[in-house]
Amino acid sequence: MKSYTFGTDYYPEHWPKERWPEDARMMREMGIEIVRMAEFSWQKFEPREGEFHFEDLDEAIEILASEGIDVILGTPSAAPPKWIIDRNPEIQPMDQNGLRRYFGSRHHDCQSNPVYREHIRRYVTAFAKHYAKNPHVVGWQVDNELGNSHNDLCYCDSCQNRFRLWLREKYETIERLNEAWGTAFWSQGYDDFESVSVPKTPAAGGLNPSLALDFKRFTSDLICEFHAFQAEILRKAAPDKFITHNLMGFCSKPNYYELGKQLDFASQDQYPGGHFLADPNAYHGDRNAAELDFIRSVKHQSFWVMEQQSGITGWEILGRAPRPGQLGLWAMQSVAHGADTIVFFRWRSCAMGTEQYWHGILPHNGVPGRYYRELSALMRKYAPLLQEMHGPVPKAEVAILRSIDQEYAIDIQPHHPDNSYISEIMTYYSALHRANIPVDFVSDEDDFSAYKVLIAPKHFLMNEAQAEKLKSFAENGGQLLLSWRSGIKDDTNLCHTGGVVPAIMEKLTGVKLLEYDCLRDTEGCVEWDGEQYSCLHWCDILDLCGAEVLAEYGHEFYKGTPAITRNTLGKGNCLYIGTTMDDRLSDRVVRELCGPAGVSPLLETPFGVEAAMRVSDNKEYLFLLNLLGEEQKTGIPAGFEPWDREAFDGTLSPYDVRVFVKELQ
Ligand code: GLA
Ligand code: GLA
Numbered sequence: 001m002k003s004y005t006f007g008t009d010y011y012p013e014h015w016p017k018e019r020w021p022e023d024a025r026m027m028r029e030m031g032i033e034i035v036r037m038a039e040f041s042w043q044k045f046e047p048r049e050g051e052f053h054f055e056d057l058d059e060a061i062e063i064l065a066s067e068g069i070d071v072i073l074g075t076p077s078a079a080p081p082k083w084i085i086d087r088n089p090e091i092q093p094m095d096q097n098g099l100r101r102y103f104g105s106r107h108h109d110c111q112s113n114p115v116y117r118e119h120i121r122r123y124v125t126a127f128a129k130h131y132a133k134n135p136h137v138v139g140w141q142v143d144n145e146l147g148n149s150h151n152d153l154c155y156c157d158s159c160q161n162r163f164r165l166w167l168r169e170k171y172e173t174i175e176r177l178n179e180a181w182g183t184a185f186w187s188q189g190y191d192d193f194e195s196v197s198v199p200k201t202p203a204a205g206g207l208n209p210s211l212a213l214d215f216k217r218f219t220s221d222l223i224c225e226f227h228a229f230q231a232e233i234l235r236k237a238a239p240d241k242f243i244t245h246n247l248m249g250f251c252s253k254p255n256y257y258e259l260g261k262q263l264d265f266a267s268q269d270q271y272p273g274g275h276f277l278a279d280p281n282a283y284h285g286d287r288n289a290a291e292l293d294f295i296r297s298v299k300h301q302s303f304w305v306m307e308q309q310s311g312i313t314g315w316e317i318l319g320r321a322p323r324p325g326q327l328g329l330w331a332m333q334s335v336a337h338g339a340d341t342i343v344f345f346r347w348r349s350c351a352m353g354t355e356q357y358w359h360g361i362l363p364h365n366g367v368p369g370r371y372y373r374e375l376s377a378l379m380r381k382y383a384p385l386l387q388e389m390h391g392p393v394p395k396a397e398v399a400i401l402r403s404i405d406q407e408y409a410i411d412i413q414p415h416h417p418d419n420s421y422i423s424e425i426m427t428y429y430s431a432l433h434r435a436n437i438p439v440d441f442v443s444d445e446d447d448f449s450a451y452k453v454l455i456a457p458k459h460f461l462m463n464e465a466q467a468e469k470l471k472s473f474a475e476n477g478g479q480l481l482l483s484w485r486s487g488i489k490d491d492t493n494l495c496h497t498g499g500v501v502p503a504i505m506e507k508l509t510g511v512k513l514l515e516y517d518c519l520r521d522t523e524g525c526v527e528w529d530g531e532q533y534s535c536l537h538w539c540d541i542l543d544l545c546g547a548e549v550l551a552e553y554g555h556e557f558y559k560g561t562p563a564i565t566r567n568t569l570g571k572g573n574c575l576y577i578g579t580t581m582d583d584r585l586s587d588r589v590v591r592e593l594c595g596p597a598g599v600s601p602l603l604e605t606p607f608g609v610e611a612a613m614r615v616s617d618n619k620e621y622l623f624l625l626n627l628l629g630e631e632q633k634t635g636i637p638a639g640f641e642p643w644d645r646e647a648f649d650g651t652l653s654p655y656d657v658r659v660f661v662k663e664l665q
Contacts (some may be wrong), residue, residue, distance in 0.1 A: 010347045013454070024067040024069060153219045180494070209412050221499065244267045286433040306344065317608075399448065409489065461606065473572070518537070623658075643659040
């Protein structure tokens with residue numbers, strides 16, 4: 001596959017044709033090599049059923065090709081045209097309250113509807129055939145940001161039918177479903193699969209957590225199958241073109257690990273300024289880094305950014321303007337975490353529609369301004385680096401287990417209103433990020449043995465195989481961390497009441513869970529060697545059955561009982577954290593975990609200066625990123641030379657990026 005450095009998302013249909021050659025020329029001059037197009041343009045290309053008019057798109061592709069620019073095409077299934085909706089209004093999705101979401105924006109489609117599938121089959125088949133032999137069309141994107149649909153799952157009759165089929169396949173008999181869902185509670189038993197409904201609200205009260213969990217799993221499977229349906233048509237017609245998808249960081253509506261299996265490589269949509277973020281100096285450097293690391297981990301390989309922020313963001317309300325240097329810094333943070341190609345969204349701020357204020361490289365008037373100048377300087381400078389560095393990724397010895405199933409279950413029962421699965425993951429990720437320790441994410445299915453440290457927060461649903469897998473990671477010399485609410489439930493969201501899993505958990509952690517306290521509207525305190533730290537949200541009240549105590553609670557009736565423990569197991573250890581930690585405490589826990597594992601920081605830097613590294617067979621590339629709007633000082637490790645050969649005196653200006661290289665022997 002040919003490699004690309006920089007690109008842009010382009011909508012030629014929004015502009016007069018006379019402008020297209022100038023756009024293409026300006027793109028080439030600035031360093032753009034690849035363009036994504038067509039993902040919302042169904043109505044233009046098929047104005048009436050079966051009448052395809054790809055002539056304008058052909059022409060735009062030709063014009064771009066004449067400047068040496070290649071193209072990725074998106075299938076437009078996130079925006080079916082009005083003539084389809086008028087004929088088949090039933091394909092509009094239904095929200096949780098049973099109300100239709102109507103035409104007038106985008107995502108007005110249901111992904112299970114068989115009639116809609118036929119419309120998609122017709123369009124995508126014609127589209128794929130038409131471009132199969134076009135050498136300038138190098139890849140496809142199916143739909144757009146799958147999972148970002150109408151802010152909700154779909155609850156229509158078609159989805160209900162599919163949900164019933166999914167349940168029938170999973171449970172085979174209704175008796176098994178009744179048992180798995182605990183329907184004896186509140187008289188919820190079903191006589192057959194046909195009587196199970198999608199969980200519309202308002203229900204009279206809280207939803208059965210087992211039903212809610214299966215519905216989330218079903219929806220994820222449906223979205224992945226919706227992708228597979230289109231990907232199959234595209235692959236058949238054009239086997240030599242790649243398929244990628246623009247993912248949205250930590251979004252979990254479709255399980256990205258599963259969706260990733262269908263992709264040649266993953267792509268990310270990276271908007272570090274947040275959608276409508278009020279404070280340009282608010283620090284999100286850790287969260288932005290975490291989402292990039294997650295997207296790399298979807299396939300454990302380098303990835304693309306299919307939409308990288310290119311200006312001020314906003315729809316009806318706008319965010320703050322990116323500060324000088326910030327757009328380039330954000331793009332290079334993507335590169336530092338493993339992005340090979342950066343495609344900026346969008347080429348030119350749109351004069352029409354909902355996204356008039358989601359700004360492009362060029363302003364509304366098409367005349368280059370600050371964003372263009374900053375980004376073309378960035379492309380000129382770093383295109384050679386991106387060309388040379390294609391493929392290598394950061395080398396992580398620490399992994400965080402992000403299990404989508406756990407996230408679903410915790411979303412259904414967050415326990416504390418301010419705690420979520422992702423916020424708990426971020427407690428650990430942020431501490432590692434502050435320490436400049438590279439991190440991979442892993443799924444339940446991944447092999448953990450490549451890592452020295454495995455952090456598996458809130459592993460709420462636990463089966464025997466998972467508990468054994470974690471135990472053998474520690475026994476074989478790994479440093480494992482587990483936290484509160486681990487091993488509490490089974491796969492269908494029923495509480496364990498004893499038996500095999502709790503027994504393995506006690507052996508693993510060396511602690512017994514006696515009670516717990518949910519810290520509503522209050523904070524707690526943890527004492528470690530005379531040092532005091534605060535803790536939040538939750539406290540497990542523990543009894544020891546083999547572990548040693550590292551830290552104790554310093555508050556409430558459980559003052560003096562274990563809060564953080566360590567259990568030696570075979571050649572390794574299991575740390576157990578009974579609470580949510582403040583930053584100082586999580587920094588200390590990270591040292592406690594990584595020290596014995598021999599994992600050390602890439603570099604010590606002041607807060608807000610991120611060090612990240614990509615490692616090829618013969619070189620290490622060290623990135624220093626000043627994520628803050630103030631000058632900072634830092635050193636570099638021995639043996640590294642500035643990649644651009646410009647002298648480095650340790651000063652990083654606001655939003656500065658510096659890259660250093662070391663040849664490996
Ligand atoms: C997402 C979508 C784009 C665009 C941008 C800005 O990333 O993929 O189509 O809507 O958001 O809103
Ligand atoms: C009420 C109801 C019980 C139970 C409790 C706790 O008291 O009568 O059935 O639901 O609340 O929720």
